[in-house]
Amino acid sequence: MTSPSPSASPPPRSPAALLDRVLAALLVGLRWADLRALARGEALPRPDPRLVAHSRSFWLHLRPRYYHAAATRFTHTFRLGLLATLLLVVETLTGVLLMFYYTPSPEQAYSDMVRLLSRVxxxxIVRDLHRLGGEALLVVVLLHMLRTYLTGSYKAPRRFTWLTGVLLLLAVLFLSFSGYLLPWDQLGYWAVTIGVSMAGYLPTGLAQGVQTLLGGGDGSGADVLLRFYLLHVLFVPLLTGLGFALHYYKVVRVGISLPAALEQPGEDTARRVPxxxxxxxxxxxxxxxxxWAELLLLLLLGAVVLGVYRGAALGNPADPLHTPLGSRAPWYFRWLQGLLTLGDPVLTGVVPATLLLLGLILLPLLDRSRHRRLRRRPLALLLPLPLIALLLLGTVLESKYSGGSLSGLPAPKAIAYTVLPEESVGPLRALPWxxxxxxxxxxRTLDSNGAPEPLRAVLAQINALIEQPPGNPSFGTATHATLxxxxxxxxxxxxxxxVFWQSADGQPQVxxxxxxxxGGGRYD
Amino acid sequence: MTEHQTLRRRRDWLHLAVGLLAAAALLALVLLAVSRENGRLAQTAARLQGSSLARGALIYREACAGCHGVVGRGIPGVAPALNDAGFFANRLAELNYPGDLRSFVEAAVAAGRPVPNPAYSSVMPAWAQQYGGALRSDEVAAVTDFVLNWQQPVQPAVAVALPADGSGVAAGKALFGSLDCLGCHGWPGEGGITAPDLAGIAVNGATRMAGMNADEYVLLAILGPSAWIVPDCPTGPCPDMMPRDYGVRLDQRQLDALRRYLLSLTDTTPVERPAGAPPALAGGLAAVATPTPAANTPLARGEVIYTEHCRGCHGADGRGGVGSDLVAVRLSVDPAAYTRAATAQGVAGMMPGWVQTVGGPLNDAQLDDLAAYVVELVGGAP
Known part of the structure; x- marks a missing residue:
């Protein structure tokens, strides 16, 4: 095909020329010939029409005209910043769709969820994408920070960028946390209640302030839902947008740091690209x-549609008067929940959490070394290890002593609630009808009573639980159970x-x- | 073409391929989701409806069963039956209520029944939180789901061909003795108590309903006893009193065993009672002689009456069995008065009246003693 000259005059009237003008209008001045040259790797006319587009288009002027090839290596950034941005877009779009069907009142919220799931x-799928995307966003942000830490990219001149990144981490954490509450089911309600109650260990005035601000007068019911909703859909997203703008402005302005091996210590050549x-x-x-956007969508949608992601659960409706056994904070707060149980909550919980936050904010100021290569900063590699150990310790403590564990309960109760848990399926409910x-x-007669095989297996499991009780055996020991x-x-x-059991003083108890x-309420 | 350009060209093709493949895969995923969506919606709706029904059952058990009965048969003088064909068919017309049954039940649960009904001692209170009750609106809806679900017939047990060798007869006989069959029918051949003697049912069952053989009749009589009312009982015309919930209470194996046993009753000679089985009160409910327990206190007298007449169904500890769990139904306003009233008058469809004025064996003093013992047994106020 013949390509019309871009400088043809008088104005051409052929259909091909018309198409070319439409294309140029849509692509900020790029013409067919330019696209063709780009695709074939040939030289472009001068002035470079791409650079012209960058100065003419609002969206393109936000982007750098070119990157340093070393900064675009996959193993340098792992595209984590891009993925976080894309996930924010996914969250915004799915979030708006969810808002269409949602009323933030305790009377209405749960039935709105039921309607969303069963009639819309x-x-x-939209809800699962939103939940999965939110969890993924948090993971990606944490990995992004880890990458930045390991490549030493928080150092000057990117200290302010790091600070905005910490702000974004806090915003994303709060977005995820506040989102848990909105379905107004037992799972979310108690996860958030446990999370908010951790604020109770702050110094008295501060604790009251935080709890009153978030929870309203009585800490439960209409106030807390409306507040979390508005923070979740309005205030924190605005804050995130602002934080993102600052963050990205600095990234473009200063440039993505080059791999440390390419530079002298203290040197920054990110903006000088040969x-x-x-x-x-x-x-x-x-x-x-x-x-990348396609692959991310493919991953998210594939996980949701093909059932790799088992779907966001909807528990029983929130009941402020009844804490289900096994309620636990969201996973990213479990380390703190665990540390709080360790001893004096201020000493083992509030102080480490505050120090961690301060350490993150002040990291670029605390680290005075000019070196970015890992081998030149062994301390930077070692310092996070105790921190990671502390996080792991807290998480393990939580799962062992406070979270989903029933170990604190009397053994018979722990057995009954292992077989028939309150807010999850458990082995018995999972059986076919x-x-x-x-x-x-x-x-006691599981082999002779003619129970169908799946039921027999659960009865055998109960026997195993009686042998090895999941709870505290000091209250008494279970002997057998009937269903x-x-x-x-x-x-x-x-x-x-x-569950038939004998108390410590030999009394038979049930x-x-x-x-x-x-039948229709079978869990998946 | 330079080497650099060749590499670049190759990478371009790779990107194009990945991009197109990803786009195709995305499209396939979307199409898959679209094709599945109707089924998924129906499945989710059934699942959520089911969990609402299960929550409603628990709420009913805690909040409603005390007055309306554990299985909704009502308690005479306290609260009406809800699990009742008449309730579902006629209640709206009786009240001239313009809406549908769901809105009626939901409104009655939420706001209560403000006008007292002289037939019942209790007034239905308002249960919704907005009217000062304890239930949220989703809980009101759930318990409404549960009550309305009684309209659905329970799938009757599927009839299974009987083995020729009559195995299972012994199990059926044991069941007959331990279920409350015995309390009304007595051991076959002993004349029946408040219900007909079942001796010979394997033969005369075939004559009761047109086109039914004895097996079919026995099955029907257990699962749907109102279909045929035997005209004469030891105490006069037979009341339509047999419980209608054996389809719920018996599992398939129990039902089969019971049928096999009943179909073994071919003649009218008295059968041999199993060792240790209680004798039936032949010839109807004979007046109970004043018992002579070790200590002649109301509690001791009540215990003897309970042991003789009540324990078989309600259990030694009152936790029920075939009969209602007395601990669960003690939630009424005044346990002693309630126990006395329910014992005297009986419970429609479940328990005969025991006071002499309705043909029972107990006089007023004995009822007082019994009530005192039952309250002692199950505890007073909840």
Whole structure:
């Protein structure tokens, strides 16, 4: 095909020429011939139409015209900043869709969730994308910080960029945390309540201030939901946008740090890019970003649609008067929850958390070394190790003593709630409907009572739990259990699990747990 | 073309391929999601509806069963039956209520029944939080789901062909003795108590309903006893009193065993009672002689009456079995008065009346003693 000359005059009238003008209008002055030359790697006319586009277009003027080739190596940045940005976009779009169907009131929120999941086409997919994207965003942000730390990119002249990054981390943490509450189910309500209650260990005035500000007068109900909602959809996103603008402005302005090996200590040549090292935004970087966006979407949507991600759960409706056994804080707060149980909460919880935050903020000031190469800053490699150990210790402590563990309960109760947990499925509810025939099933006769095989397996599991109780055995020991299954209504079965046990003084006791199970209410 | 250009060209092709493949995969994912969405919506709706029903069952058990009965049969003089065909069919017309049954039940739960009904001692209170009650609106909806679900017939047990060798008869006989069959029918051949003697049912069952053989009739009589009311009982015309929930309470194996046992009753000679089985009160409910317990206190007298007449169904500890769990139903306003009233008048469809004025064996003093013992047994105020 013949390409019309860009400088043809008088104005051409052929369809090809018309198309070319439309293209130029859409692509900020880039013409067909320019695209063709770009695709074939041929020389462009002068002045470079790409650079002209960068100065004419609002969106393109936000981007650098070219990057240093060394900074675009995948193993240097792992594209984590880009991924975080893309995830923010995903969160915003899915978040707005979710807002269409949501009312932030305790009366309405849960039934809105039920409607979203059961009546709104693709409602569950949008919710799962939002939840998965949110968790992924937090992970990506943390990895991004780790990368920045390891490559020493927080040092001058990027100290302010690091500070805005810490601000963004806090914003993302709070976005995730406040989002937990909004479905107004037991899972989210108690995760957030446990999280907010950790603020209670702050000095008295501060604790009251934080709790009153977030939780309202009584700390439960309408006030806290509305406040978290507004913070989640309005204030913190605005803050995040602002933080992002500052962050990205500094990234463009100072340039992405080059791999430390290419520079002398204390030198920063990120903005001096030799002609041969230039990777132009148009088309290389944009194209790569488009592909990354595709891959990210593919990953998220694939995980959600193909069921790799099991989906955001919806527990029972929030009940401020009843804490389900096994309630725990969101995963990123568990280390703190664990440390709080270690001893004096101020000493083991508040002080380390404050020091950690201060350390993150002040890191560029505390680290006076000019070196960025890891081998020249062994201390930088060693210092985080005790910190990581502390985080792990807290997390382990939490899972062992306060979180999902039932170890503090009397053994019979721990057995009953392991078999029939309050806010998760557990082995018994997971059985197929036909494997729960009406009758009395005794764990002592599990091999002869004719229980269907899946039920027999659960009875055997109860026996194993009686042998090795998950809870505290000092209250007494379980001897056996019976499970009474009745067909209670059409499509509704009643399950009564009785754990027979002997208290420490030899008295026979029974612990009873009664639940109902609907045929349509089978858990996945 | 330089080497640099060749490399670059190769990378371009790679990018193009990855980009196009990713786009195709995305499109495929979207199409997959679209094709599955209707099924997923229906599945989620059923799941959430089911968990709401299960929550409603628990709320009913805690908040409603005390007056309306554990299985919703109501308690005479206290609260009406909800698990009742008449309730579902006629209640709206009786009240001239313009809405549907769901809105009626939901409104009655939420706001209570402000006008007292002279037939019942209790007034239905308001349960919704907005009217000062304890339930959130989703809980009101859940318990409404549960009550309305009684409209759905329980899937009757599937009839299974009986083995020719009559195995299972012994198990059925044991069941007959331990279920509350015995409390009303007595051992076959002993004449029945408040319900017909079942001796010979394997033969005369075939004559009861047109087109039904004895097996079909026995199954029907257990699962849906109101279909045929035997005209004469030891105490006069038979009342339509047999519980209608055996389809719920018996599992398939129990039902089969019971049928096998009943179908073994071919003649009218008295059967041999299993060792240790309680004798039936032949010839109807004979007046109970004043018992002579070790200590002649109301509690001791009540204990003897309970042991003789109540323990078989309600259990030695009152936690129920075939009969209601007395601990669970003690939640009424005045446990002694409630126990006395329920014992005297009976519970429609579940328990006969025991006071002499309705044909039972107990006089007023004995009822007082019994009530005192039951309250002692299960504890007073909850």
């Amino acid at each position: 086409p693709f409602g569950q 002609l041969a090292q230039r990777v132009y935004t148009i088309p290389d970087v944009l194209r790569s970003e488009l592909i 036909e494997a729960l025939p009406p009758g009395v099933w005794d764990t 009474v299954i009745s067909q209670w209504q059409a499509d509704l079965k009643r399950l009564v699990l009785r 612990l009873e747990r009664e639940v109902y199970l609907a």
